[in-house]
C-alpha cells in the first residue's frame with residue numbers, strides 16, 4: 001500500500017486516479033511515500049524519511065525545498081503547461097481591466113441604485129460614461145518576459161488580438177522555441193524590451209536570478225505609461241520600486257496576482273488573490289497529471305516532468321527493479337554493479353541518466369533472495385537513496 005499525503009485543495013479528478021486498493025490518500029497520512037500539494041510551503045517542515053517524491057500540482061516549485069530534496073534523493077515533480085491556458089486567459093482579463101474603464105465603470109453603476117426611473121438612469125449613464133473611456137489592445141506592443149508554457153500562449157493570444165509581441169527569454173528550451181510563433185520579435189535584453197512595450201507580462205519562475213528582476217533600475221528603462229502584468233510570482237518584482245514607478249507615471253497600472261500591503265488603496269493597482277490557475281479545468285489537469293506522474297514513479301520508478309532529476313523510463317520485465325539515486329560522480333554505478341555481482345544477482349536491463357549533479361538509475365534484475373543487496377547499495381558512497389520495487 002502506498003501512502004500519499006496531500007496539502008491544499010487538490011481536485012477530486014486527480015485524487016480519484018489513485019486506486020484505493022493500492023493507495024491511501026489523505027491530508028494526515030503518516031510516513032507517506034509521496035506528497036501531493038499546490039501552494040503549501042514545505043520549507044519550514046521536516047521531510048519524513050519515508051518520502052520518495054513530491055508532486056506540485058502546478059508550475060511553480062518555489063514552495064518546495066528542491067535543493068534539500070535533491071540531496072536526499074527525493075524526486076520533485078511539477079505539471080508543466082497544465083494550467084497555462086487558465087493563466088493566459090487571466091492575463092487577457094488583466095490587460096483589458098487596465099486599458100478600459102471596466103472596474104471603475106461597474107463600481108460607478110453600483111452607486112446609481114437610488115435612480116429608480118429607467119430613462120433617467122440611461123440618460124445619466126450616457127452623460128457620465130466619458131469618464132470610463134479606454135483604449136484598445138490592437139496595435140499596442142506586448143513584451144513577454146519568459147516564453148515557456150504560459151508565455152508562448154500569451155504571445156499567440158496577443159498576436160491574434162492584433163498586438164505586436166516582443167519576447168525575452170535567455171534560457172528558452174528548444175521545445176519552447178518550437179512552440180513559439182515566428183511573429184514574436186526577439187529582444188536582446190530585458191531593458192530593450194521594457195523600453196518599447198506598452199504592456200509587459202512576466203512569465204518566469206521564482207528562482208534566484210529572477211528575484212526582483214523588475215526593480216527600480218529596470219523600471220527606469222520602461223516606456224512611460226507602461227502596464228506591468230505579473231501573474232508569475234511576487235518575488236519577481238520589487239513592490240516598493242513598482243509603487244514609486246506608479247507615483248511618477250513610469251507605470252500606468254500594475255496588474256498582479258500577488259497583492260502587497262504597499263499597494264493598499266491604490267487605484268492604479270489591480271490585484272487578484274493568486275487565482276491565475278483557479279479554474280476547474282486547470283485544477284483538474286494539474287491534479288491528474290501530478291497523480292499519474294507519482295503513480296508511475298512509485299510503481300515503476302519512471303520519471304516524467306521532474307524539476308530536479310532527469311526524465312527516465314524503462315519498460316517493465318519479469319523480475320525486480322532496483323531504483324537508486326546518487327551524486328553524479330565517477331564509479332558509483334560500477335560499485336553498485338559490483339555489489340550485484342558479489343551477491344550473484346543477474347541484471348536484465350538498466351538505465352542510468354544524469355542531470356547536473358544528480359544521477360538516477362533503474363536496474364531490472366532477476367528475482368533476488370538476498371535481502372542484504374539493498375542495504376549494501378545504500379552504504380555505497382554517494383548513493384543518496386535506494387529502493388526495491390517487487
Ligand SMILES: NC(=O)c1ccc[n+]([C@@H]2O[C@H](COP(=O)([O-])OP(=O)(O)OC[C@H]3O[C@@H](n4cnc5c(N)ncnc54)[C@H](O)[C@@H]3O)[C@@H](O)[C@H]2O)c1
Nearest residue numbers: 059060146147148149150169171172204205231232276277
Ligand atoms: N498565478 C498563477 O496562479 C500561476 C499559475 C501558473 C504558473 N505561475 C507562475 O508562472 C511561472 C511560469 O510558468 P510556466 O508554466 O510558463 O513555466 P515554464 O517553465 O514553461 O516557463 C518559464 C520560462 O521562463 C524562462 N526564464 C527563466 N529565467 C528567465 C529569465 N531570467 N528571464 C527571462 N526568462 C526566463 C524559462 O527559460 C522558461 O522558458 C511559474 O514558475 C509560476 O511561478 C503562476
Ligand SMILES: O=C(O)CC[C@@H](O)C(=O)O
Nearest residue numbers: 038039058059060277278
Ligand atoms: O495551485 C494554485 O492555485 C496556483 C498554482 C500556480 O501558482 C502555479 O505555479 O502553477
